[in-house]
Amino acid sequence: MNRLLLVRHPLLALSKPPLSPFSQTYYYSYTPARINSELYKIKDPPGVSSVHTSSTFCTTNKDLSTENCVPCNTKDLQPMTEDAARTMLQQIAQWNLVNEDGVLKLRRSWKVKTFTKGLEFFRIIAGLAEAEGHHPDLHLVGWNNVTIEIWTHSVGGLTQNDFILAAKINELNLHDLLRRKTSN
Numbered sequence: 798m799n800r801l802l803l804v805r806h807p808l809l810a811l812s813k814p815p816l817s818p819f820s821q822t823y824y825y826s827y828t829p830a831r832i833n834s835e836l837y838k839i840k841d842p843p844g845v846s847s848v849h850t851s852s853t854f855c856t857t858n859k860d861l862s863t864e865n866c867v868p869c870n871t872k873d874l875q876p877m878t879e880d881a882a883r884t885m886l887q888q889i890a891q892w893n894l895v896n897e898d899g900v901l902k903l904r905r906s907w908k909v910k911t912f913t914k915g916l917e918f919f920r921i922i923a924g925l926a927e928a929e930g931h932h933p934d935l936h937l938v939g940w941n942n943v944t945i946e947i948w949t950h951s952v953g954g955l956t957q958n959d960f961i962l963a964a965k966i967n968e969l970n971l972h973d974l975l976r977r978k979t980s981n
């Protein structure tokens with residue numbers, strides 16, 4: 798099974814994102830608000846060694862959220878490389894890049910106030926997905942834990958469509974559905 802093992806900079810341990818129910822999956826998270834610059838040593842396959850750095854530079858969601866998805870059966874639509882995904886990830890705050898059995902996906906989680914507000918959350922996302930013709934995987938676990946995963950099934954990986962949908966989701970006003978963040 799192709800697993801991406803991230804060896805994170807010790808300073809980053811302080812900014813460990815919350816464990817998700819998918820915690821067995823290794824992921825790369827870009828949280829521009831909290832990290833000035835970070836050095837990742839990604840455990841590469843034998844014979845390949847690279848060190849990736851990222852910085853706080855982050856274009857606003859506006860750029861991608863004003864775009865529209867293309868049909869996923871568009872000719873020559875290819876899955877993007879992990880480096881390209883990591884670069885584009887900088888435009889969608891709070892989303893994580895995960896590698897699930899070799900398939901790159903985008904993932905973000907929220908806590909909703911009630912189970913029915915979770916379903917309302919899904920209804921809103923469904924309207925956006927139908928309008929874009931591009932659909933996320935929706936998870937509602939333990940009554941109030943919502944997780945959305947986005948990837949392009951037709952190519953078995955990530956395309957710009959996925960980032961556009963994530964950026965549009967980031968622009969939604971979902972505050973009345975979400976639990977306030979606790980300080981701890």
Ligand SMILES: C[C@H](O)[C@H](O)[C@H]1CNC2=NC(N)=NC(=O)C2=N1
Pocket residue numbers: 867868869870930931932933947948949950951952
């Ligand atoms: C033709 C149309 O683009 C396809 O049926 C769409 C529908 N929504 C989709 N959504 C996602 N996430 N991946 C797809 O491959 C996909 N294909």
